[in-house]
Amino acid sequence: MTDVLTDAAGGGAAAPHPAVSAHEITKRFGATTALSEVSVAIQAGTTHALVGRNGAGKSTLVSVLTGLHRADEGTVSFGDSPAPAPSDRDGWRRHVACVYQRSTIIPALSVAENLFLNRQAAGGLIKWGGLRKRAGALLEEYGVDVDPGALAGDLNVEQRQLVEIARALSLGTRFIILDEPTARLDATAIERLFGRMRTLAAAGVTMLFISHHLREVYEVCDTVTVLRDARWVLTEPVSAVSHDALVAAMTGEAVGLTEVAPRSVPDAPPVLSLRSLTLADAYTEIDLDIRPGEMVGVTGSGSSGKVSLAETVGGLRRADSGTVSVGGAAVGSGVPLALKAGIGLVPEDRHREGLVPLLSVAENATLPIGDRLGPAGVVVPRRRTSVAEEMIRRYDIRTESAAAPVASLSGGNAQKVVLARALSTDPRVLVLINPTAGVDVRSKESLLGAVRSAADQGTGVLMVSDELDDLRHCDRVLVMFHGRVTATLSRGWDDAQVVAAVEGVSSEGASS
Structure with missing residues (x-):
C-alpha cells in the first residue's frame, strides 16, 4: 500500500x-x-x-x-x-x-458560546460583550451570516x-x-x-x-x-x-441504479385524498388524490413545505384546516390514528424519529405489530424473532442477528429496518421522507425495490425526496414552491424540468 x-x-x-x-x-x-x-x-x-x-x-x-x-x-x-x-x-x-x-x-448555548466553547473566559471571567465581538469578527471573516448572540438551537x-x-x-x-x-x-x-x-x-x-x-x-x-x-x-x-x-x-461489480420500467396503475377510487390541507407557514390549500398502487413523488426546496406535508399525512403534524382521508374515511391527527387508518411512515430523521437505539433489530422492526405476536397482546419472543428474521431476509438487512442492537447497524441497514417496520402493518398508504438520504447505491436499490414492490401489491405511495433517482420510480411528480403545488410532471420528465420547477422558474413540460 x-x-x-x-x-x-x-x-x-x-x-x-x-x-x-x-x-x-x-x-x-x-x-x-x-x-x-x-x-x-x-x-x-x-x-x-x-x-x-x-x-x-x-x-x-x-x-x-x-x-x-x-x-x-x-x-x-x-x-x-x-x-x-x-x-x-x-x-x-x-x-x-x-x-x-x-x-x-450545543443548542442551549449561543452561537458565540459554541464558537469559543471552553475558551470563553479571559483571566477566569467571561466578558460577554467581548465574546460576542470576537464571535462576530470570526463569523464575518468566514462569510457566515449568523447573529453571534442567537441561540444555536434556532x-x-x-x-x-x-x-x-x-x-x-x-x-x-x-x-x-x-x-x-x-x-x-x-x-x-x-x-x-x-x-x-x-x-x-x-x-x-x-x-x-x-x-x-x-x-x-x-x-x-x-x-x-x-x-x-x-x-x-x-x-x-x-x-x-x-x-x-x-x-x-x-x-465490486458494475452496478448502478437500475433503469425504471413504466408502471400501469389501475383506474380505481383514490386510497389517499387530501382536501384543502393547510398548515400556517408551511403549505396552503393542498389537494391530492393517490390511487391504489400509484407512486406519487413530491419535491421542492427546503422551504417548500414538502416535508411538513408528508409529516401531516403521517400523523407527526396537525393541519390547521383541511382533511386527510384514507379509503374515503377522514383520518384524525396523530401517529396512532394514522396507523389505525392504514398509513405507514418512514420519517425524515431515522435516528430521532425512526428508531429506538437501545432496542434490538427485531424489537424495532415489529413495534407496530406487537398484538400479532402472541395471545392477548403479549409478545412471544420466539414469534417476534421469527417474524423479524423473515423481514431481515426480505429486505436484505445486514445484521449479526435479529437480537443485535439496531444502533450497531450501518445507515443503509438502519433505514431498511425503518422501512420494514412501516410495511409490517401492510399499510394502504406508505409515506416516505427522503428515504435514501445518506445510504449507499446498493441500499438505495434495495429500499426503492421494496417500495415499488409494495406499490405493485396495491399500496398507495407518497414519497417526498430531493433525490432525482428516487423520483424516477414515481408515476408522477409534484413540485412544491413556497407552500403550494406549482407543477405536476408526468413520467418522462428530465432533470432540467425538475430543477427549474424547484427553483421557481418556468420549464416546458410542466403543468400546474
Whole structure:
C-alpha cells in the first residue's frame, strides 16, 4: 500500500509531505476487522472524497483520523509530524475537525458560546460583550451570516454546519472532515456550501468529503478514495475515473441504479385524498388524490413545505384546516390514528424519529405489530424473532442477528429496518421522507425495490425526496414552491424540468 501514498503525493522523493496521511491502518473491534491495511494521503488545499458502501470502513477511518480511536496497526501523520498522543485532545483539535451529519453544536448555548466553547473566559471571567465581538469578527471573516448572540438551537442545518467550520478554523485547524454535509440541505444551500468549500481550498484548507452522492464528488472534489469491505480499493484524480468505474470499485461489480420500467396503475377510487390541507407557514390549500398502487413523488426546496406535508399525512403534524382521508374515511391527527387508518411512515430523521437505539433489530422492526405476536397482546419472543428474521431476509438487512442492537447497524441497514417496520402493518398508504438520504447505491436499490414492490401489491405511495433517482420510480411528480403545488410532471420528465420547477422558474413540460 506504500505506492498509494507516493502516487497521491505526486510521486518521487521530492514531493511535499501530504497535509494528512494514514499509512497501513488496521482497526479491529473484537472479532470484526473494521479496517485492514488502509492507506490514504491528502494534499494540502485539496478536497479529497472518501466513498464506499455502508460498512466499508469510512466511519472507522474518520474516527482514527480524528483521534477518537487508536489504530491497532499503522500510523497517522499531519504534514511531517506524527499524530498527537490519543490523550492529547487539544492537539488533535488543532490538526483536525469533523463536521458530522449529526451536529455537535450545543443548542442551549449561543452561537458565540459554541464558537469559543471552553475558551470563553479571559483571566477566569467571561466578558460577554467581548465574546460576542470576537464571535462576530470570526463569523464575518468566514462569510457566515449568523447573529453571534442567537441561540444555536434556532439555527437551520446549513447555519449549524458553517458555525462548526468557523469554530474549527478558529482553533488553527487546516484539515476539515465533512461527513455527509449535504444530506439535509436543499439544492441552493448545497451550492452555497460548495462555493465556501472552494474558497477554503483556495486559502489552503484541506478537506475530506464523505458522500453517497457521486455527482457531488465529481462537482467539488479533486481526488477520490474508495473503500470496500474494510480495505482500500483505489485512489485516483476524480477526472480520471468514470462514474461506472467508481460504482464498480465501491460494489465490486458494475452496478448502478437500475433503469425504471413504466408502471400501469389501475383506474380505481383514490386510497389517499387530501382536501384543502393547510398548515400556517408551511403549505396552503393542498389537494391530492393517490390511487391504489400509484407512486406519487413530491419535491421542492427546503422551504417548500414538502416535508411538513408528508409529516401531516403521517400523523407527526396537525393541519390547521383541511382533511386527510384514507379509503374515503377522514383520518384524525396523530401517529396512532394514522396507523389505525392504514398509513405507514418512514420519517425524515431515522435516528430521532425512526428508531429506538437501545432496542434490538427485531424489537424495532415489529413495534407496530406487537398484538400479532402472541395471545392477548403479549409478545412471544420466539414469534417476534421469527417474524423479524423473515423481514431481515426480505429486505436484505445486514445484521449479526435479529437480537443485535439496531444502533450497531450501518445507515443503509438502519433505514431498511425503518422501512420494514412501516410495511409490517401492510399499510394502504406508505409515506416516505427522503428515504435514501445518506445510504449507499446498493441500499438505495434495495429500499426503492421494496417500495415499488409494495406499490405493485396495491399500496398507495407518497414519497417526498430531493433525490432525482428516487423520483424516477414515481408515476408522477409534484413540485412544491413556497407552500403550494406549482407543477405536476408526468413520467418522462428530465432533470432540467425538475430543477427549474424547484427553483421557481418556468420549464416546458410542466403543468400546474
